[in-house]
Amino acid sequence: MSQSEAGRATREPPIWKGRITFVMAAAGSAVGLGNIWKFPYIVGENGGGAFVLVYLACILLFGVPLLMAEIGLGRATRANAFSAFKQLSARSKASSQWKWVGGLGIVTSYLILSFYIVVAGWCLYYFVVTVSGDFTQSGQTLTQADTGARFDGVLASPVLLIVASTTFLLTVFLIVASGIKNGIEKSVNWMMPSLMVMLVLLAIYSAQNGMFMKAFDFLFSPDFSKLTLESVLIAVGHSFFTLSLASGSMVxxxxxxxxxxxIGxxxxxxxxxxxxxxxTAGLAIFPLIFAHGLEPTSGPGLMFISLPLIFEQMPFGQIFGAAFFFLMFIAALTSGVSLMEPTVAWLEQQFSMKRLSAAFLTTVSLCAMSLLSAFSFNIWDAKWLFGMSFFDGLDFLTANVFMTIVALATALFCGYCLKPEQLQQMFGHQSRIIPVFTFSMRFVAPAFVGLMVYAAF
Incomplete structure (x- = not known):
């Protein structure tokens, strides 16, 4: 063993202060922009409460076991995703090529963050213009065409996108560079509770000023006539992506x-x-959407076109709108931190870099990489993958190809390569769940990943 390898081997990683802190950090990783707008509207489109039941079944049968696997791989090795697979494959006398599963997970989180910061930049921009009263004090009644033109203007401005996304990225850098104890741990301990409190307050306000019962029925009333095979596939896919799996973050x-x-x-x-x-996000958004006769299934347009129009018309709209977009910023920030950490941890352990240097190198390269996504909305209209822009193509490649490969490989590795004593080390006193976990990794998880591939292609 070389001297640098010995240094890496003896360097023990920090430990979360307690289980609640870890839950806050992991939940912050899982809770992102998709939770605020995507999940509520796909619930309404696919059977309301009936879809929720299918989704919860997917979470329990597939999402939670794979989440347990990733957490266990990290805890058993105290290493980054690449080294975790490398160490455990060596201990189990399996092929050393399994290490590339962890490597691909790190690459995936890096690439996702490179375009995620652009979307987060939109949230930051809308927070600033809402706080300034740009929507609510415009002196004229806005129309959906006005807010749509504003959003198109944001996308058409490379300078605005670069400034907003870089500001967000620098915030992530400051948190990650400060370390686990002084950076990530302290930040999630106030960001996640703040996010949840704000969300509940917004839901209460929305219930008082919107059509709460219609929104409640939209989200929770079972309509099994809308529950199709496509609905099941959507539930499978979202149960996977929403838990921040297959990106190296949870490992x-x-x-x-x-x-x-x-772990369980x-x-x-x-x-x-x-x-x-x-x-809860659905209960905060949809009462207002219905009260103003707008379409609740419009994705990004819901956040950046429909909602600003509502804030302009409603009582205390400036305060409500600012709180909402700040909420979106916090949700993006907690996910951004978890997406940067796998690369930083890998640089720290693989090359014995100091955390500040690793975080700085990651941030600079991400800043350059994000330009390709930002420019794909304006000055670079080339089609890259499957006839898509660079932004859309990178989204498709990471979500439907890389993450699928990592998820399937992780399940097979845990189900077939790890020995009983290694699983015992992973789960400790929870050894009773090992047979159920192994069955899930060998048969259930691969079946769910197969459904995801079918849905994607």
Whole structure:
């Protein structure tokens, strides 16, 4: 063993202060922009409460076991995703090529963050213009055409996109560069509770000023006539993506988890918080959407076109709108931190870099990489993959190809390569769940990944 390798081997990673802190960090990773707008409207489109039941079944059968696997891989090795697979494959005398599963996970999180920061920049911009009263004090009645033109103007301005996304990225850098204890841990301990409190307050305000019962029925009333095979496939896909799986994030966060903490209970808590945030977001948004006669299934247009129009018309709209877009910024920030951490941890452990240097190098390269996504909305209209722009193509490649490969490989690795004693080390006193976990990794998870591939292509 070389001197640098010895230094890496003896360097112990920090440990989360407690189980609640880890839950907050992991839930922050899982809770992102998709929870605020995507999950509520796909619930309404696909059978309301009937879809929620299918989604929860997918979470329990597929999402939680795979989340347990990733957390366990990290905790058993105290290493980044690449090194975790490398170490465990060596211990189990499996092929050394399994290390590239962790490597692909790190690459995936890096690429996702490179375009995610552009979307986060939109949220930051809309927070600023809402706080300034640009929508609510315009002196004229806005129309959907006006707010649509504003959003198109944001996309058409490369300078605006660069400034907004770089500001967001620098915020992520400051948190990650400060370390686990002083950066990520402290930030999630105030960001996640703040996010949930704001969301509940917004839902209460929305219930008082909108059509709450119609929104409640939209989200929770079972309509099994809308529950089709496509609905099931959507539930499978969202249960996977919403938990921040197959991106190296949960393996990396798991490396900082206390040995005495229950992986099973922690995974269930993370899944529960993630689902609760998504449904509460629906109760905060849709009463207002219905009250103003707008379409609730318009995706990004809902956030950046329809909602600003509502804020302009409603009482205290400036305050409500500012709180909403700040909420979106916090949700993006917690996910951004978890997406940067796998690359930083890998640079730290693989090359014995100091955290500040690793975070700086990652941030600079991400800033350059994000230009390709930002420019794809304006000055670079080339079609890159499957006839899509660079932004859309990168989204498709990471979500439907890379993450699918990592998820399937992780399940097969845990189900077929890891030996009983390694699983015992992963789960400790929870050894009773090992047979169920192994069955899930060998048969259930691959079946769900197969459904995801079918849905994607």
């Amino acid at each position: 990396t966060y798991g490396a900082y988890m206390n040995d005495s903490a229950s 209970k922690t995974a269930l808590a993370v899944a529960g918080i993630d689902t609760m945030v998504a449904l």
